[in-house]
Amino acid sequence: MKKFKDKLIRFMYGRYGGNDALSKTLLWGYFIILIVGALTDWDWLWYVGFLALAWNIFRMFSRNIAARQKENAVFLSLRRKIALPFKAMLDRKHAYRTCPHCKATVRLPRKKGRHTVCCPKCREDFKVKI
Ligand SMILES: [Zn+2]
Structure with missing residues (x-):
């Protein structure tokens, strides 16, 4: 058993792992697809x-770690872009506005009226109406 474990560790060395x-x-997508299927x-x-399972297995055994990390970063940024409108819709205590200077999304307390906001990313002031 120990020999098998050593072989497995040597085989996976330098691979992404996933x-x-x-x-x-x-x-999870594969399992959901299996159930729906x-x-x-x-x-x-x-x-x-x-295809989802094959891509996952390819990523696990890939030695090009930088490319796999880049794929994951693209996925995370896409997921954030898709999830933010839903998060903003469900959040009743905050208002979400986009900074006109750097296009960053800023979360503000939901206080009615006109306010001047300092963007935490670019430090520029801009006016918002909530
Ligand atoms: Zn800004």
């Missing part, structure tokens, strides 16, 4: 699920 947000999402008769879902 313990990041993109890999976890791909794996079992409940419906959409055969094309099996191919989509297989």
